[in-house]
Amino acid sequence: MDELFDQFDIWSAFGQTIYLAFFSALGALILGTVLAVMRVGPVGIFNRAGAAYVNLVRNTPLTLIVTFCLLALHYQLKINLAPATSSTSIVDNGVRWAIVGLIVYHAAFVCEALRSGINTVPPGQAEAARSIGLGFGQSLRYVVLPQAFRGAIAPLASVLIALIKNTTVAYAIGVAETAAFMRDALEFRPDLSLMIFLLVAGFFVLLTMPLGILLTNLSQRMAVKR
Amino acid sequence: MSTSVLFDAPGPKARRRHRVVAITGGLLLLVLLALVGRALHANGEFAGAKWSPFADWGTWRYYLLLGIWNTIKAAAAAVVLAMSFGFVFGVGRLSRNVVIRWVSGAIVEFFRAVPVLIMMIFFFGVFAYNQVFPAAWNPFAAVVTALTLYNGSVIAELVRSGVFGLPKGQAEAGLSIGLTPGQTLRNIQLPQAITAMLPALVSQLVVILKDTALGTIITYPELLQQAQNLASARSNVIPALLVAAAVFIAINYLLTWLAARLEARINRRGHTAGAAIGRAPTVPGAPVDQAHAAALTPHEARHDAAHAGQQDRV
Amino acid sequence: MKTRRIGALIGATTLALALGACGSSDDGTASGGSSGSAADGDSIKIGIKFDQPGLGLFDAGKYSGFDVDVANYVAKELGKTNVTFIQSPSKQREDLIATGQVDLIFATYSITDERKQKVSFAGPYFVAGQDLLVATDSDITGPEGLDGKKLCSVTSSTSAQKVKDSYPGVQLQNFDTYSKCLDLVVNGQLDALTTDNTILAGYAAQPAYKGKLKVVGKTFSEERYGVGLKKGDVALCEKVNTALKKMVDSGEWQKAVDANFGPAGFKVDTATNPPKTDACS
Numbered sequence: 001m002d003e004l005f006d007q008f009d010i011w012s013a014f015g016q017t018i019y020l021a022f023f024s025a026l027g028a029l030i031l032g033t034v035l036a037v038m039r040v041g042p043v044g045i046f047n048r049a050g051a052a053y054v055n056l057v058r059n060t061p062l063t064l065i066v067t068f069c070l071l072a073l074h075y076q077l078k079i080n081l082a083p084a085t086s087s088t089s090i091v092d093n094g095v096r097w098a099i100v101g102l103i104v105y106h107a108a109f110v111c112e113a114l115r116s117g118i119n120t121v122p123p124g125q126a127e128a129a130r131s132i133g134l135g136f137g138q139s140l141r142y143v144v145l146p147q148a149f150r151g152a153i154a155p156l157a158s159v160l161i162a163l164i165k166n167t168t169v170a171y172a173i174g175v176a177e178t179a180a181f182m183r184d185a186l187e188f189r190p191d192l193s194l195m196i197f198l199l200v201a202g203f204f205v206l207l208t209m210p211l212g213i214l215l216t217n218l219s220q221r222m223a224v225k226r
Numbered sequence: 227m228s229t230s231v232l233f234d235a236p237g238p239k240a241r242r243r244h245r246v247v248a249i250t251g252g253l254l255l256l257v258l259l260a261l262v263g264r265a266l267h268a269n270g271e272f273a274g275a276k277w278s279p280f281a282d283w284g285t286w287r288y289y290l291l292l293g294i295w296n297t298i299k300a301a302a303a304a305v306v307l308a309m310s311f312g313f314v315f316g317v318g319r320l321s322r323n324v325v326i327r328w329v330s331g332a333i334v335e336f337f338r339a340v341p342v343l344i345m346m347i348f349f350f351g352v353f354a355y356n357q358v359f360p361a362a363w364n365p366f367a368a369v370v371t372a373l374t375l376y377n378g379s380v381i382a383e384l385v386r387s388g389v390f391g392l393p394k395g396q397a398e399a400g401l402s403i404g405l406t407p408g409q410t411l412r413n414i415q416l417p418q419a420i421t422a423m424l425p426a427l428v429s430q431l432v433v434i435l436k437d438t439a440l441g442t443i444i445t446y447p448e449l450l451q452q453a454q455n456l457a458s459a460r461s462n463v464i465p466a467l468l469v470a471a472a473v474f475i476a477i478n479y480l481l482t483w484l485a486a487r488l489e490a491r492i493n494r495r496g497h498t499a500g501a502a503i504g505r506a507p508t509v510p511g512a513p514v515d516q517a518h519a520a521a522l523t524p525h526e527a528r529h530d531a532a533h534a535g536q537q538d539r540v
Numbered sequence: 541m542k543t544r545r546i547g548a549l550i551g552a553t554t555l556a557l558a559l560g561a562c563g564s565s566d567d568g569t570a571s572g573g574s575s576g577s578a579a580d581g582d583s584i585k586i587g588i589k590f591d592q593p594g595l596g597l598f599d600a601g602k603y604s605g606f607d608v609d610v611a612n613y614v615a616k617e618l619g620k621t622n623v624t625f626i627q628s629p630s631k632q633r634e635d636l637i638a639t640g641q642v643d644l645i646f647a648t649y650s651i652t653d654e655r656k657q658k659v660s661f662a663g664p665y666f667v668a669g670q671d672l673l674v675a676t677d678s679d680i681t682g683p684e685g686l687d688g689k690k691l692c693s694v695t696s697s698t699s700a701q702k703v704k705d706s707y708p709g710v711q712l713q714n715f716d717t718y719s720k721c722l723d724l725v726v727n728g729q730l731d732a733l734t735t736d737n738t739i740l741a742g743y744a745a746q747p748a749y750k751g752k753l754k755v756v757g758k759t760f761s762e763e764r765y766g767v768g769l770k771k772g773d774v775a776l777c778e779k780v781n782t783a784l785k786k787m788v789d790s791g792e793w794q795k796a797v798d799a800n801f802g803p804a805g806f807k808v809d810t811a812t813n814p815p816k817t818d819a820c821s
Binding site: 040179 | 232233234236240244247248251252255265266269271335336339340341342343344347348351352355432436437438439440442443450454457463464467470471474475478479482
């Protein structure tokens, strides 16, 4: 085990994975919320644009999206997310474009998770709010949205867990994260294959399982009893 | 879509306001599209030379159709193996034997927590190092193994939630006419659960199909890899990737449509006491809707399972 | 009733397919070990690269490249009329020979002491060296000119890493295949690509890149391409060496060099080429 840690920079690979996951999750939550608002809002053209985005993106492989970001947007259309002249331009552009790809892909699922949260609220709730004299804004604020957000916790949690695992796809465009470490390690130390796998798998289990248990707990505690 | 929960029927003033927003929004989207188009045009992406390869039979024969075939081949093999894996461990998790239940649970949870790509790279390395298969088979074998373990675990969860989703009376009826718990599971619960699962199984195909694209990283010549080979041969990166994306989207749309048809059919004909389990979320992650359903009482789970189908219908 | 039948059918089908899949994997390993040696009959299995233009390329149903030409010549000299080419990715070359899936390997296979532990080599039939591929208008003349530049590299290839170790100012872009690098070097998005000069020449000679890329021509390593064969098969090794000698003497070797490397404007280092074959052991 120590040999591996001496030979490879494992901590920076794990760190890169967490970095990718954190900023992608943040971005996907923002973009996904915007999309969800578009989809459930009253304006038809936004509904359709939001639906088109979700349907196109979630039927496309993430690997293709990430590859497209670097090869097409960065290298073909020459869009730089880091100064081209900087001494770390390749690394920075790789990481940032990977984050963009992860955001674009997962935003579609965040949008659907939020929408499903809204769908957990029975129409009777809004009707009841209206009938006791609450206005439109009031019924949204005090009755519908609180329930909708609670209903969205479980599906959002599953998107977050998927996102953490999906950061490995950044390896397709050469980002030095956990999958890259694993490929190198297997190449140069095939005798330690199983140990390498268990180390990496353990890292992901450690990252996702407590999160899963925590969020499932939270969603059950917050769940609206019906 | 329950927009009715969020909004009142718009009055004349609101309708006017909506129209204004719609027009501004529409214009904004058009401007965005125009900007993208201009950037592509400036880079010469609409030039005939970049698209003419797609009119050439050789491009399809040696690159794209070959890629599509390899993608479908890997996905099909994975789906068959994943189903067997899923049934074995799904039933294992329902076993009355604590050890079997615990081991099945641990295996399923482990493979759901490890990224598919990590498994793919691992098996690729192991197969090559230990000469498990003829060398040329290694990428295919690694892709199929990784997809099987992950999706098999997801299907195991579907089996479990399918059985939990049935009304309690089904199992009770089986036991009361003298069947053993095993017979009850085999003859009464599983057949109904499988029928209820069919739509979710079909939509799991979408996940598998998309994940075959990870094979490009371990040099499996699937569609994305072939598109990239085409791109370097004809130096048309953007058109090649766009065509590949269009093919993926078309196939996945077809599968999604099929899943919806199946679901509607099963719900209509009522072949099962439970409702059809909705199409699983196509994000390659934990299908929490189903997992969550299993944790609830059968009645709640039934409600949840029926609901999961609705929330994912687009 | 019908439901149950559907369920049973699905169960039975998956079970059958699962068993079938297990069975077929056994067949695979078995067939790997039982193939005949190169001495039998008039057929031979030769490992080449399938994706290396100028050396070993399988495109549009045809094999082409320098390795292929040499392989065909040697096969003919060995009296083999039925040649089967098998794809031999770099990592799997030792396994392919050890398990008898191929009889000979012509796949940019450098002779090294480490590899000699596992396989024997005939040849060498060419001496290549690590070099740089740059855009035609580039002013890079050698690895020392790379400081602060962007170099394209391929996953788990040591050639780019070696350059970075000597010139830490170099930035590496990692891809899984060299072909992804080419377009970017042509467009000036990346400055250079490094690996064996033969491989680079093959890329530069591809129709899509003709006239846009050049091989710098200053090698900084020596790669002696040998013919991989089963360890200890001295008889076969000697036959291959005789064939290689005959190829050089008859001028066929030069013809193959000109046909495959000529179009790229790549100058073969005549001080080391054509090489004398090593003694078989």
